[in-house]
Amino acid sequence: MSTYHLQTVFRPRSVAVIGGSPRDRSAGRAVIRNLRAGGFAGQIGWVSPRYAEIDGMRTVKKLKDLPWIPDLVVITVPATLLPQVVSQAAELGVAAAIILTSGLGKGPGSLAAQVEAAARPKGMRVLGPHCLGVIAPHARLNASIAAHTPQAGDLALISESSAIAAALVEWGVARSVGFSAVVSLGDALDVDFGDLLDYFASDYRTRAILLYVDQISDARKFMSAARAAARAKPVVVVKSGRKPRGNGELVSTHSQSLADSDAVYGAAFNRAGLLRVNALDELFTAAETLGRLGTFPGRRLAILSNGGGVGRLAVDQLQALGGSLAELSPATVAQLDKALPQGWSRDNPVDIVVDADGGRYASAIEALLSDDANDAVLVINVPTAFTSSAEAAQALTTTLGQRSRQLRDKPVFAVWLGNDDRATVTLNTARVPTYPTEAEAVRGFQHLVRYREAQAALMETPPSLPADFVVDVPAARALVEAALANDQQWLDPVATHKLLQAYGIPSLEVMVARDPHEAMDLAQPLLEQGMSVAVKIFSPDIPHKSEVDGVRLNLGSLRAVQAAATAILQRARELRPQARIEGVLVQPSLTRPKARELIAGIADDPVFGPVVVFGRGGTAVEVIDDKTLALPPLDLRLAHEVIGRTRVSRILKAYGDVPAADERAVAMVLVKLAQLAADIPEIRTLDLNPLLADRNGVIALDARVAITPVKRLHKGRGHPRFAIFPYPTEWERTIDLSDGGKAFIRPVRPEDDGLFRAFFARVTDDDLRLRFFQSVKHFSHEFIARLTQLDYARSIALVAIDPKTGEMLGAVRLHADADYNRGEYGILIRSDLKGHGIGWKLMQIMIEYAGWLGLNMVEGQVLRENSTMLAMCQSLGFKVKADPDDSTIMNVTLPVGGVKS
Structure with a gap:
């Protein structure tokens, strides 16, 4: 609701x-x-x-x-x-x-x-x-x-826990931090996180939203609301209940073992653009920061202190958290030389010496605020017998009040050690975020940096997928359906290899031998070609071959193959007498001495559904625990971001005499796995381990795929198990135009930035004004991103493309309200193509989509002078009425049940 x-x-x-x-x-x-x-x-x-x-x-x-x-x-x-x-x-x-x-x-x-x-x-x-x-x-x-x-303030707090909500209220009262609202969900019988995120995202009194989460019940609703809210304002979350492992149901693959519940929640928060903190004290710190500061375009921190030791501790904390220490510009050093006594540090952190008075603080603060070489300033005061903390606080607030408009947005953080009530009142009155220690202040700074970077990531344009990104969904589905029909819980190795082939994921060919003699027969052609051979145990009941010493590599003769197969089978039967032993697998041994061992796969979470897993591979994958998770669907930008969050990403770069691995090929594997999870929801977990990566690309040496009949996690339309509504392929179609031509209709993709820019270049200024109700001269990256990066659960934008040239002909957009009751539309056709029937066709498809989504009403606003659009709306059955508040606008509405064909 x-x-x-x-x-x-x-x-x-x-x-x-x-x-x-x-x-x-x-x-x-x-x-x-x-x-x-x-x-x-x-x-x-x-x-x-x-x-x-x-x-x-x-x-x-x-x-x-x-x-x-x-x-x-x-x-x-x-x-x-x-x-x-x-x-x-x-x-x-x-x-x-x-x-x-x-x-x-x-x-x-x-x-x-x-x-x-x-x-x-x-x-x-x-x-x-x-x-x-x-x-x-x-x-x-x-x-x-x-x-x-x-x-009263501008922070909205949503907490599952009443005790946490009460504690934050007391904290706010003590620190003069105000709230737009405080609400605890309790057992959340009806109103839940998704409802409240939707509400506060559009509440003008709320500038930032704080969440305390125990568990999410409706993952798709939460993700849709969280992504919408995070685009509008900062959302900070702390999650309780960290567990080392715990998805329980399927733990027979490395990928599933790596996807513990807390890691999946972290992936979900990251995908939604939320700022996650690790503990309540950090939530307090984030609340202090977000409650009093806006975001800023940078990550370079300048530190000012009257105590050199405390300043250096702040630098240590900044570096530990991955922050950036600002350089001092030569002009700033010269300015400080004039204002400060000999012995000041002449570097960042700026140590203005232990006896600094208010005037010295004011001069130093003014210099740092004016320095373009930093993005934020941390001011620290250490109480001494020579100085007045209250005087230093007054100097800070007075200087901030006098700064010019262009410097007003640079954030300033304060640490006033000791208990000086007058200083505290002065800083609180001026709404300067103040922290008890330098460590907490630096964390507050990093919170803002991470939030800004998350927002920038949401607006980035992913690189285009290569033209050869073609998958054979029917072939892959046939393999899975055949296995399920035989009551299999795992695809056999041959079917697994064919499944990966259908999605263009390189893997070693695999052959099944029932006994050592058959293993020799299969190995002989490989040995005659000069290859060495690998022999591995084949049992649906032994998920990790190394646990039974079930792998032999680099076998160079038939006798070695026979001995290896005999030993492997004997060892498996001794260690796992109840296991079904179906023989051994025979593969060519692949030697890539400078390749990196990775793991890539799909895990299944009981709340969020399929999760893509990536990290350092090999037999000790769980011990190393170098992994990151991401909710599908993925594009190339997100895939590269996933890779970059692991330690193993560092050795994918060139080092020593080892050339860089093909990181794009690794990213493509992650994108393909996400697409596989989208196309075939019966796949519950999948392992590619090890996945070798080097300068020549990637290849999976071993793969396992668990399958099961689909168990729906989410109600309504779309993928039955995805927490994020995937790209709606079913709305792709080809239409006939009135001039005899054709157009390909498809939903907008995140990588359509260039397509839209070329389109807007062929739309007149007047047509742009009629669409956006104002003159549009510059199409910023953020403007285009909001048109192309959609939450398909709430929004759809359909583009018409010339199948011959690939050029965009027009687009229609529909955005549903949070209650899925009404949807607002917008449409724009290339100015030189009016009269070809493109707009009419797009409107019909948009109305059809509104019914498919379950909306009751489609509505829009049209400028009174836009007679062509008003006439088309009337022909389609829309009611047209004058806007009561603006005489230049007409409101158009259409009950979805009353659509004209």
């Missing part, structure tokens, strides 16, 4: 509390006290059957006894009464309920299920149960059991 009725949760006109007593520990009484103390201006009602008056406030016995219907109810009654109370509220038309009560249970027949059944048909939103409540300081609403009300 997403944002439906959430406005009444955070900005209700009236609130009723159901439950409560005069007891000191009464939850209902605590909520009423907070509502009254917070200054809520709307109506407040109290339902308490046993007491006519509490704390001087009259109560009523039943909700229907109130002379008005509340927007929001806060329920604190015992669990057994909840279904009845919720049913009564829903029947009255209450829009939303906050349930503080715990102990409702889960599953069919539970009290939780009864509450959901009572609320959902009436459209009543439920927050909780077992939650802290809601605080919305801008609305002067504290409908919670928190001890205090934080001041």
Whole structure:
């Protein structure tokens, strides 16, 4: 239901509390006290059957006894009464309920299920149960059991844990950090992370969103909402429940073993553009930073201190976190030489000497703020007998207040050691983010750097896929379907080799020998060609061949092959007497002395579905644990980013007499694996280990593929197991144009940057103004990225392409609202191609897509002067009405059920 009725949760006109007593520990009484103390201006009602008056406030016995219907109810009654109370509220038309009560249970027949059944048909939103409540300081609403009300600010906190939410409220009160809202989800019977991310992403009072996550229940909804929110504002997350391993169901491949739950969550957060921190204290640090600073284009930090040792510790911390220490420009050094006494450091960190007064601080701060060689400044004060911390704080804030407009966006961080209340008040009043230690300040700086880089990555254009990226999906699917029909859980080695061939992933040819004599027969042609031979155990019950000493390499004679096969079979039967031994595998031994051993594969997560795994390969892959994960689908940019997050990426570069490996070929394997997971959801886990990489490309020496009938993770359209809606191939088609020509229609891809730029060059200024409602002279990278990098779960952009020239002819776009109720469209056709029927065809396909997505309404805004578009809308069945707020605009709407063919 997403944002439906959430406005009444955070900005209700009236609130009723159901439950409560005069007891000191009464939850209902605590909520009423907070509502009254917070200054809520709307109506407040109290339902308490046993007491006519509490704390001087009259109560009523039943909700229907109130002379008005509340927007929001806060329920604190015992669990057994909840279904009845919720049913009564829903029947009255209450829009939303906050349930503080715990102990409702889960599953069919539970009290939780009864509450959901009572609320959902009436459209009543439920927050909780077992939650802290809601605080919305801008609305002067504290409908919670928190001890205090934080001041109004621009941080929204969403926490699964009531205790964490309460702790952050107390932290905010103590540090004068304000919140736009504080909300705890509790058991998240209805309102969840996805709903609240959607709400706060569009809330103008919220500049950054903080998340405390225990677990995600609806991964696709969360990822769609998180990606949308992260494009709009910073989202910081801390996740509890780290586990070394733990997907449990399938651990018989190296890839699955590497994909522990916490690593998968990390991959999901990274893919969504969220800033993940590791602990609550870091969440506090990030909140301090994001609450008071904007992002900035750089990563070079200048450090200023009156204590050389503390400054050097800050440098150590910066380097440990991978940060960049700024150089001082010659002009800045000269300026500081004039302002500072002899003995100052003349380098970064800038040590202005232990007896620095306010004037010396001001001069040094001004010089660093004006220096283009740094991107941010950290100011440290160490209290001494010679100086006043309060004076130094005043010098800092005064200098910041006097800086010019062009320098105003450069962030400044402060560390004031000691406990000087006057200094703290001065810095807090000026909204300078202040930290207790230099380590926390540097972490805060790095949080902003990482967030900015994540945002830049979201807007990058991936390199184009090569023209020979062709896969044979029917052949691959036939292999998997045949195996499933035989009740196989693993593809046999021959089928696995053919599967990889269908996706252009190089792998060694493999042959199956039932006994040592057959192994000799298969090896003979290879030996006659001068190759050496590898013999490996073949058993569906032995996933890791090395565990039974089941691999022999570089065999150069038939006698060696026979001896190896005999020994391997005997050893396997001794160590695994219950295993099904089907023979041995015979392959050519491949010798690439300067190749790197990698692992690439697909793992399966019970929450997020398929995950692509990459890292250092070999027999000790789990011990080395050099891996990174990514949620599919992937493009080449994302694949290169995955590779770059591993230690093994360093030795893919050239070193010594070893030439660089073909990193693009490695990246292509990851892209192909992601496509394989998209095309064949029956593949549950896949191992390429080792995957050898050198200057000549890549080749998989060993591969295993586990298969199972599809178990759907996600409701609705799209891939049944992907957390991210994949590229909708099913909407590719060829259409006939009115002039007898044809056009190929397909969804927009992230790599279409160049296609759009060439298209816009052939659209007139007037047509651009009619489409974007303003003159567009410059198409920035960010502008194009927002058109080409889509969340297909919510948006679709379809381009029409000339199949002969590859040129873009036009495009139509549809963006669904968070509730999947309405979708807003936009369309633009190349100016020299009007009248060819392209726009009409694109509009028809867009409307068809809206119905496929389940929307109820398609709507748009058209300039009144755009008579051609208005006429086409009317022909398609749209209703056209003047915009009540702007006489130059016409609003067009079409119920999807009333589409004209």
